[in-house]
Amino acid sequence: MTRPNSFAGGGKPPHSSGSAAAPKGPHEPTEAELKREEKPGVPGFETWAGVYWFVFGSFVVVVLLLVAFSGAYA
Amino acid sequence: MNALDWIVLLGTILGIAAYGTWRTRHTRKLDTYLKGNHSTKWGTIGLSVMATQASAITFLSIPGQGFDSGIGFVQNYFGLPLALIIVCAVFLPIYRHLGVYTAYEYLGRRFDAKTRLLGAGLFLLQRGLASGVTIYAPAIILSTVLGWRLDLTIVFTGITVIVYTVTGGSAAVNLTQKWQMGVIFGGMVTAFVVLLTKLPSELGFSGAAHVAGAMGKLHAVDFSLNPDRRYTFWSGLLGGLFLSLSYFGTDQSQVQRYIGGAALREGRLGLMFNALLKIPMQFFILLLGALVFVFHQFEPEPVFFNRSEWQHHTQGPEGAPFRAIEARHAAAHTERETAVRAWMAVRESGGPAAEANARKAMLAARDRMEGVRNEAKAALKAADPRVSTKDSDYVFINFIMTQLPHGVIGLLIAVMFAAALGSKASELNALGTTTTIDLWRQFRPLAAHDERRNIHSAKWFTAIWGMFAIGFALYASFAENLIEAINILGSIFYGVVLGIFLVAFFFARVRGTAVFWAALVSQTLVIILYNVLSISYLWYNLIGCAACVILGLVFQGLFGRRSPAQA
Numbered sequence: 001m002t003r004p005n006s007f008a009g010g011g012k013p014p015h016s017s018g019s020a021a022a023p024k025g026p027h028e029p030t031e032a033e034l035k036r037e038e039k040p041g042v043p044g045f046e047t048w049a050g051v052y053w054f055v056f057g058s059f060v061v062v063v064l065l066l067v068a069f070s071g072a073y074a
Numbered sequence: 075m076n077a078l079d080w081i082v083l084l085g086t087i088l089g090i091a092a093y094g095t096w097r098t099r100h101t102r103k104l105d106t107y108l109k110g111n112h113s114t115k116w117g118t119i120g121l122s123v124m125a126t127q128a129s130a131i132t133f134l135s136i137p138g139q140g141f142d143s144g145i146g147f148v149q150n151y152f153g154l155p156l157a158l159i160i161v162c163a164v165f166l167p168i169y170r171h172l173g174v175y176t177a178y179e180y181l182g183r184r185f186d187a188k189t190r191l192l193g194a195g196l197f198l199l200q201r202g203l204a205s206g207v208t209i210y211a212p213a214i215i216l217s218t219v220l221g222w223r224l225d226l227t228i229v230f231t232g233i234t235v236i237v238y239t240v241t242g243g244s245a246a247v248n249l250t251q252k253w254q255m256g257v258i259f260g261g262m263v264t265a266f267v268v269l270l271t272k273l274p275s276e277l278g279f280s281g282a283a284h285v286a287g288a289m290g291k292l293h294a295v296d297f298s299l300n301p302d303r304r305y306t307f308w309s310g311l312l313g314g315l316f317l318s319l320s321y322f323g324t325d326q327s328q329v330q331r332y333i334g335g336a337a338l339r340e341g342r343l344g345l346m347f348n349a350l351l352k353i354p355m356q357f358f359i360l361l362l363g364a365l366v367f368v369f370h371q372f373e374p375e376p377v378f379f380n381r382s383e384w385q386h387h388t389q390g391p392e393g394a395p396f397r398a399i400e401a402r403h404a405a406a407h408t409e410r411e412t413a414v415r416a417w418m419a420v421r422e423s424g425g426p427a428a429e430a431n432a433r434k435a436m437l438a439a440r441d442r443m444e445g446v447r448n449e450a451k452a453a454l455k456a457a458d459p460r461v462s463t464k465d466s467d468y469v470f471i472n473f474i475m476t477q478l479p480h481g482v483i484g485l486l487i488a489v490m491f492a493a494a495l496g497s498k499a500s501e502l503n504a505l506g507t508t509t510t511i512d513l514w515r516q517f518r519p520l521a522a523h524d525e526r527r528n529i530h531s532a533k534w535f536t537a538i539w540g541m542f543a544i545g546f547a548l549y550a551s552f553a554e555n556l557i558e559a560i561n562i563l564g565s566i567f568y569g570v571v572l573g574i575f576l577v578a579f580f581f582a583r584v585r586g587t588a589v590f591w592a593a594l595v596s597q598t599l600v601i602i603l604y605n606v607l608s609i610s611y612l613w614y615n616l617i618g619c620a621a622c623v624i625l626g627l628v629f630q631g632l633f634g635r636r637s638p639a640q641a
Contacts, residue, residue, distance in 0.1 A: 041339055048342065052159045055349045059155040062353050063307075066148065066294040073287030 079484030094250035098242025107243035109334030119344030125496035130212030138466030140363020153314025185586030206546025261489035313612025320572035506536030573622025592625035
């Protein structure tokens, strides 16, 4: 999921902006850093895709709970 | 409010502001000033994103919404988790990889200077005008209820936020928002617990939920496809998805909160934290309002929740008809309470037919009560056509002031101010940053390499936007209609801005000129449709976005064929 260069905007190098090539922060990530950042570092999750599926699943559960709540007290 | 409330309020609000100012007073690096501390972890980012979205109006109006219309408003947030997943997967890695300070800086790199200026200009126009409203809207409610001077409330709020935002920039905003959210969570949970203790002892939470449900306040999800319904699962999911995608992905006040931090992971986890918590949090606030409604089935409520407005009329020379309405309201309340208690008794021990009859009687008593309240609003309007008869914003603050113990009142007023300061700080921070990076540095390119001068400019622009917001809020009291116009303005701009970004991310062959004209034409189309159609404003996010993407592709086809070099 972390492949910024595959998107349309990711191709230009960070300092290619002509007008305001200003002092940039020290956080220009290297390829190694980007790869390391691909790991979410959350126990039980190896990839970001897993985290996103978990969040999506939680959303579905919350909606179902809301439906059940409405049904129980309507 | 007594001395204890004042100590809690001022101690909390000024303490957090002073702490933020003191801790970040030595910020000398532009990167830290604009993006926040590099060691910032996901928890701080997550709370900062949440504090930016949750303004004082969230905590004043949403319980009122729960009281008035029930908890169905929660559906408006259904698109949010999905939007945050997309922002995490697509938007955030690109922003971080390019090391941009603003979302619009990315447009300059992907397209050209004019598209960057268009994006930044739309943001500055919309947020700049709205900046006065975010101070004015809570100030008018708090000053009315607490009897404070409106102008002093506006100036106090504005100056406090300007001091720490200008001093420490993003680092101060992140730090203070973390503590402000702590106050907000603590205050709202305290209010919830106190409210439960105030309900009749035989009721309990389950009984209160049954009363609210029987009164039609707990219908959370509506799968209806009827476009006339205001809040449905579908409008919340689709319209809310595009609104949230635009807000979290392209609005600098949010982008600035998550592009900093120790690593990409921290920003992502901060956003996922919001994706998980936002709907339960909004549900909780709405439920609080629904339970205040239940509380008032057993304890008399004011005829009109803006008490000072009502008292102004009852105590005036023409007060007799208003006092007569009050008497009818008191009688209607007694009748409704009797009907509710009868329904509760039958629900426990009677059969289905008896329960249905008792419920019918209870709903009829509720409608008669509502009729008296409408009569009161009509009388107010007849006495003064300028008066606003929407009193739901005053429901929760009225409960706080009349039912909570001293000390907790101070804490809850601190919640409102913490929310106002948190959202305002992000807004000023973003306005100052965008003005510096996307405008000032565009026109002063030689100054771009002078870090000290950049910080100096960012501080000045932040302060100027803050003073503008205070001035606008002071003026807003003379132009109530302007507030509504600005809110509408915001909702019709978001979709097109999102369209520009989606083209940038997903359609590599579309160039600057095509998307620039597509955005202008789409914006015009949305404004025309807004004047012609009467659909929910959420849909304009989808329409504006879709029009911009489709026209971008069409124009690229036309321009590209005519002159590839220019396109």
